[in-house]
Amino acid sequence: MPRTVITFGTFDVFHVGHLRVIERAAAQGDRLVVGVSSDALNLSKKGREPVFSQSERIEIVSALKPVDEVFVEESLELKRHYIEQYAADVLVMGDDWAGRFDEFGDVCEVVYLPRTPAISTTALIEKISATG
Template identity: 90%
Template sequence: MSESGPRSRPRTVITFGTYDVFHVGHLRMIERAAAMGDRLVVGVSADALNLSKKGREPVFTQAERLEIVAALKVVDEVFIEESLELKRHYIEQHAADVLVMGDDWKGRFDEFADACEVVYLPRTPAISTTALIEKISAGE
């Protein structure tokens, strides 16, 4: 009987998003990120960060959005992302091996390639939170 070598630590994937008006595009992105490792950590944008990025308050509060994302079976840990400038800190804090972002951010986080693998995944076509909010507001 051969003795197995030392057990390597789980491969940790980290991703970030607002996840407001949670939809199938969010779900698919999170599931694809989870499939890239053994453990998935998700940073949910703080209300203030969303306001500064998108110029509007989220429909759901950060506490509600955090609860929704935490309830997903593929998510192992969630936290509030307070600032885009803290990405490196979050990567290091959670010992992430892979950073996964939507391809709408392509190139924006390449600077972290010295700390972890950086992967940009294609977004689900024809769906966006902004478009959903506009459609709902228009009464369609």
């Protein structure tokens, strides 16, 4: 039986850390579904608009080989709904979220992957802004 993996992220200013988490998430199963945070969700979550629009971020993530399907994540409160909607067997998140999604262990396996060290979208944006 094929295993469906689901993961979520903003994926703004796409960098190698994003690619690695997607590749490692895909390795957890046979099919990878990615929820890309909506512009509104990103604004409420991080207090700023993403550099790249929702449609651009979806286009970038959709083009990646390991990704089978992409959808817009409208709300953090809908994670359980998304897991069930896409019949996910595994939820993969970065370890900066460790423990935050354990409640979904009743509907799927929950895996937290270590983040790529020293790579942060926020830090990249700040560096670009400082040199711009």
